[in-house]
Amino acid sequence: MYQYNEFDKAFLAERNRQFRAQVERRIAGNLTEDEFKPLRLMNGLYLQLHAYMLRVAIPYGTLSSDQMDTLALLAEKWDKGYGHFTTRQNIQYNWPKLKDVPDMLDALEKVGMHAIQTSGNTIRNVTADHFSGAAADEVEDPRPVAELIRQWSTDHPEFQFMGRKFKIAVSAGAQDRAVLKAHDLAIRIVKNEAGETGYQVLVGGGLGRTPMIGKVLNDFLPREDLLPYIEATVSVWNQTGRRDNKYKARIKITVHETGIDEFRAKVEERYKSVRPTFKGVDQALFAEIKQHFAPPAFRDAPTAAFDAAYDADPLFRSWVDTNLTEHHAPGYAIVTVSIKKHGDTPGDASAEQMRTLAQIARDYGHDELRISHEQNVILPHVHKSDLPAIYAALREVQLHTANIGLISDIIACPGMDYCALATARSIPVAQQIATRFAELKLEHDIGHLQIKISGCINACGHHHVGHIGILGLDRAGVENYQITLGGDATWDATIGQRAGPGFAYDEIVPAIERLVNGYLELRDSEEETFLQTYRRLGLAPFKTYLYPEVQANAA
Amino acid sequence: MPRAFTPKVITANALLEGDVIYFTTTDTWTRDMACAELLTDEAHAQLRLIEAQQQVDYVVGAYLADAVAGDNGPEPTHFREEFRRTGPSNYFHGKQAETQPQDGQTV
Numbered sequence: 001m002y003q004y005n006e007f008d009k010a011f012l013a014e015r016n017r018q019f020r021a022q023v024e025r026r027i028a029g030n031l032t033e034d035e036f037k038p039l040r041l042m043n044g045l046y047l048q049l050h051a052y053m054l055r056v057a058i059p060y061g062t063l064s065s066d067q068m069d070t071l072a073l074l075a076e077k078w079d080k081g082y083g084h085f086t087t088r089q090n091i092q093y094n095w096p097k098l099k100d101v102p103d104m105l106d107a108l109e110k111v112g113m114h115a116i117q118t119s120g121n122t123i124r125n126v127t128a129d130h131f132s133g134a135a136a137d138e139v140e141d142p143r144p145v146a147e148l149i150r151q152w153s154t155d156h157p158e159f160q161f162m163g164r165k166f167k168i169a170v171s172a173g174a175q176d177r178a179v180l181k182a183h184d185l186a187i188r189i190v191k192n193e194a195g196e197t198g199y200q201v202l203v204g205g206g207l208g209r210t211p212m213i214g215k216v217l218n219d220f221l222p223r224e225d226l227l228p229y230i231e232a233t234v235s236v237w238n239q240t241g242r243r244d245n246k247y248k249a250r251i252k253i254t255v256h257e258t259g260i261d262e263f264r265a266k267v268e269e270r271y272k273s274v275r276p277t278f279k280g281v282d283q284a285l286f287a288e289i290k291q292h293f294a295p296p297a298f299r300d301a302p303t304a305a306f307d308a309a310y311d312a313d314p315l316f317r318s319w320v321d322t323n324l325t326e327h328h329a330p331g332y333a334i335v336t337v338s339i340k341k342h343g344d345t346p347g348d349a350s351a352e353q354m355r356t357l358a359q360i361a362r363d364y365g366h367d368e369l370r371i372s373h374e375q376n377v378i379l380p381h382v383h384k385s386d387l388p389a390i391y392a393a394l395r396e397v398q399l400h401t402a403n404i405g406l407i408s409d410i411i412a413c414p415g416m417d418y419c420a421l422a423t424a425r426s427i428p429v430a431q432q433i434a435t436r437f438a439e440l441k442l443e444h445d446i447g448h449l450q451i452k453i454s455g456c457i458n459a460c461g462h463h464h465v466g467h468i469g470i471l472g473l474d475r476a477g478v479e480n481y482q483i484t485l486g487g488d489a490t491w492d493a494t495i496g497q498r499a500g501p502g503f504a505y506d507e508i509v510p511a512i513e514r515l516v517n518g519y520l521e522l523r524d525s526e527e528e529t530f531l532q533t534y535r536r537l538g539l540a541p542f543k544t545y546l547y548p549e550v551q552a553n554a555a
Numbered sequence: 556m557p558r559a560f561t562p563k564v565i566t567a568n569a570l571l572e573g574d575v576i577y578f579t580t581t582d583t584w585t586r587d588m589a590c591a592e593l594l595t596d597e598a599h600a601q602l603r604l605i606e607a608q609q610q611v612d613y614v615v616g617a618y619l620a621d622a623v624a625g626d627n628g629p630e631p632t633h634f635r636e637e638f639r640r641t642g643p644s645n646y647f648h649g650k651q652a653e654t655q656p657q658d659g660q661t662v
Contacts, residue, residue, distance in 0.1 A: 027571065029612040047615055049639055050649045051573035080648055095648070098571050345645045416635060417643035425638075427645045477633050 001064055001368065002147050002292045004112040011155075012109050015116060019043045020102035027099065042122070042160075044115025045101055048420050054093045054101060055118040056108060060128035060146040060170070061089035061371040061378075065358040068369055070111045072354035078104050083354070085339060085347040087411055087460055088167070089127050089371045090118055094418050116154060121162045123153035123234070129171040129178045130372035133295060134380040136328045137174040139189045139197060144290045145226070146170040148282065149187075151289075152227050159234055163241045164249035166234060167206075179373060181205045181214040181493035182465060184251045185233060192220050199226055203233060203263070204255030207459035211495045212252040215260045217267065223286075228278045232271040240266070296366035296381055298329040306384040309391075316391050318444075319402040324387075327380075333387065335365075335379040336372070337394060338401040338409065342438040346412040346430050347375030356397045360390055373462075374411055376404065406443045407451060407516065408434035411462055415455025415472060416479075422455035424472025424479040425505075429453055432509045437516075446516060449530045450489070465489040467531045468515065469496045470508065481508040483515070485542055486534045497539055499546055511546055518545030560597040564588065564629050565607045566639070567617035575639045575650065576614065577629075578607045584614065586650065588640045589628030594619070 004012070019039070026036040040046075044055040056071070063071075071091055075083045078100045079093040086092055096104060108114055118125055126146045133141035149168055153159065159166070171178040172189035180186035186202040199221040205214025221229055237251040240258070255263050309316050325334040337357065340346050349357075357377055361369045364386040370378035377399075382390060394400040403409050410433060413419065415426030430453055437443045452466030456473075463469030469484035480502040487496030503511045516530075522541055523533045534542065543550075565578035566588075576584040577591030585591060594600035600619055607617040620636050622629040631637045642649025 032611055033570075033615050047568055047573055049635075050575060050642060051568075080646070094643075096573075098573065348645075416638055417645055425644060427643075431645065474635075479634060 001062060002059075002112075002143075002289060008112070009109075012112075012114055015043075015114070016102065016105045016109055019105060023098060023102055038120065041119040042117065043101075043105070044118035045096075045098075046119060046420075048094070048418050049416070050418065051095045052098060052101070053418065054096050054104060054115055055086070056091050056093070056113060056115045057118045057125040058089050058091060058113075058371050059150050060126055060132065060143050061130050061373075062128075062132075062143060063369040063371065064111070065362040065367050065369070067111045067113055068354050068358035068361070070107055070113065072351040072358070073107060074104050075354065076351040077107075082348050082350045084345070084414065085349065085371050085375045085377070087373045087375065087413070087462055088125055089130070089373055090125055091371070092414070094414075120160075121164050121166075123149075123156065123159050123166045123168060126150045126153070127167070127169045127178055127183075127373060129173050129176075130370040130374075130378050131173065131177060131325060131334055131380065132171075132370075133293065134327050134332075134334045135173050135175075135177075136326045138172040138328075139191055140172055141293050141295075142170045142172040142187075142189050144286060144293050145187060145189065145199075147289045147292075148227065148286050149230065151285065152231075152282070158231075159238065162234075162238050163243040164246065166237075166251065168230075176489075176491040176493075177372075179462065179465065179489045179493070181491075182207050182211075182462070182489070183214060185217075185230065186214055187226070187230075190220065196222070198222050201229065201233070204252040204260070205493075206250055206252040207462060207464045208250070209247055209457050209459075210253065211459070211464040212256060213493050213495065215255065217260070217264055224280075224283050225275070227282045228275045229267070229271060232274045233267050235274065236263070236266045236270050295329075296368075298332060298381070299383060301331060301383060301385055303331055303384040306387050309388040313388075315400075315402075316388065319391055319400060320387065322402040322406065322444075323404045327382075329381070331384055333382050333384055335382050335387070335390065336404045337377040337379065337399050338403050339376050339399070340403055340409050340434065341398055341401045342403075342408055342434045343431050344434075345427050346410050349377070350397075353397045353399055356393060356399065360393050364390055374409065376409070403434075403443060405448045405450070407437050407446050407449045408443055409450070410434060411450070411452040411466070413454050413456075413461035415453075415461075419455060419460075421458060422472070423457070423474040424455050424481065426453040426455040426461055426470075426472055429470060429472070429481065429505075429508055433512055436509055436513060440513075442516075442520075445526070446520065447526070447529055449516070451512070452487070452489075462489060463487070464495045465493060466496060467529075467534070468512065470512075473502065475502065479505040481505070483508075483511065483546065485515075485539060486531065488531060499539065500543060501547075514545045514548070515542060518542055560595075560600070561632075562622055562624065562629075563594045563600050563619040564591040564622045565594070565600075565604055565617055566591070566620045566636070567607065567614040570613055570615055578603065578617070582606065584610075586653075587628075588622070588631065589625070591622070591629050593622060593624055593629040
């Protein structure tokens with residue numbers, strides 16, 4: 001993991017000192033809210049429906065045990081005992097008091113964490129594949145690149161007051177686990193035919209009001225050209241992107257209106273002047289950063305204890321079959337810890353759960369944890385012989401739910417229970433769907449099915465790329481939920497298709513149940529997933545399940 | 556034709572705590588919507604909003620929210636204001652879990 005050097009530490013200390021003084025001046029009445037708001041947003045502090053909200057960055061989703069312990073401390077000391085992991089690998093605290101926020105930031109500083117650029121029209125927290133450094137299918141660990149971009153973008157003077165926010169993701173896997181094509185800019189680490197490692201650059205993806213799939217800006221960029229190329233890209237958008245209309249300000253609109261070829265030509269032109277300003281310091285820095293991400297010392301040990309537990313305990317077996325992913329090291333596994341216990345709030349972890357996760361990582365996981373954009377926690381490096389002990393420890397704090405990739409592993413934004421932008425609630429819908437399918441005991445039969453719920457058109461809950469997407473809206477003063485089908489968050493990224501009229505709050509869960517029952521009738525085998533069935537048959541047969549009364553009237 | 560004015564309360568968030576608060580007839584702020592001033596005249600409402608917004612050292616983001624007269628005082632008409640008055644639905648946190656202060660208590 002990256003360790004802060006003296007420069008980083010001094011920078012953060014100074015930034016926290018500045019913000020503490022800004023908060024004091026606001027409270028003393030020497031700053032107006034109009035003056036203070038951009039300052040607090042730059043430091044991740046929002047004002048939501050019921051209270052302030054502090055969004056803490058978890059760069060590329062990677063945490064040490066000490067850092068996780070500190071997140072628990074914040075939850076316990078300054079919040080209501082829990083935190084909410086977000087779809088951008090951040091954590092949000094829903095109840096801080098303004099005067100406490102400087103103390104929270106100081107506590108974070110002690111473990112090399114902060115909330116800088118988790119809001120505002122800047123380059124936001126860089127996200128990455130949550131299986132980085134562990135996945136069997138990756139070219140290399142993408143996190144050094146993510147860290148390089150993080151350092152370059154933090155306080156970058158050209159990119160502090162842009163037309164809108166800018167989100168970057170990095171991945172190196174054959175599979176895309178970072179939703180690359182839904183980002184303003186995405187870096188995919190690839191090898192070319194000559195066997196050289198470089199970068200494919202995607203641009204102009206995004207969800208929200210106008211969902212768009214990212215396009216290839218550059219198919220293969222040599223290593224040393226990455227930062228100047230990104231800088232040229234952001235710079236072109238920063239200068240040519242629209243500032244007259246907030247809803248047309250993101251780079252996806254710029255690329256769409258300009259056309260990818262012309263946009264690329266502009267980037268190439270800008271690149272000519274940017275490139276000479278990079279004189280190799282970035283490459284020296286990159287070489288140093290890479291050393292921080294050396295793989296842990298994997299041990300060569302028997303897995304007999306694992307095999308015995310797997311054979312003896314059906315609950316453990318179910319959890320293993322559902323929550324584990326192949327690791328590149330022999331005898332190791334990647335564990336996805338579900339933060340989606342049926343009926344609980346997706347992504348919410350208590351301080352006790354965070355501390356347990358930290359201790360498990362310390363005892364068995366090379367001191368490393370990850371947060372996924374799917375709002376779960378990952379133990380990336382676990383030897384299989386330790387899995388029975390890990391499972392037992394997780395059970396103690398109700399973190400042993402075996403539902404990864406299943407219908408109850410739902411992404412849900414905070415929605416109108418917390419968010420000032422929301423038009424409807426998302427959390428209770430997720431809770432009720434998960435509870436209902438747990439009652440039906442159907443979810444393992446249903447298999448891989450991603451439901452993603454957003455409480456407004458901004459799509460923090462990624463509903464456009466859910467196999468089943470749910471969008472909560474305000475229709476004439478009443479919550480109403482639109483369903484989209486066939487979305488896909490992988491390398492085959494697809495925007496889901498709207499199924500038809502929306503459903504009232506008390507109709508949405510029964511509608512999802514009819515839809516899923518329809519899938520079970522329509523699929524040609526137990527192996528065919530919901531998405532495969534949808535792709536084979538299209539929308540029409542699913543509509544007959546969603547809107548039975550329409551079909552009855554037509555008949 | 557302009558839409559007829561509907562009754563309103565003035566609501567905001569408290570600067571220090573972030574709590575949802577409501578403007579009272581005595582120019583103070585209450586955490587209990589039932590104790591808020593119900594504004595039934597548009598011109599008066601606009602004037603009161605200006606007065607509320609001047610308390611910049613205590614409140615953030617004051618605005619007019621639709622309300623109706625209930626048995627115990629103003630009540631919300633829209634579900635957003637109902638959530639603001641109550642708290643989130645996934646935990647018993649926020650106003651629903653806190654003791655309601657008395658009429659006119661300042662922030």
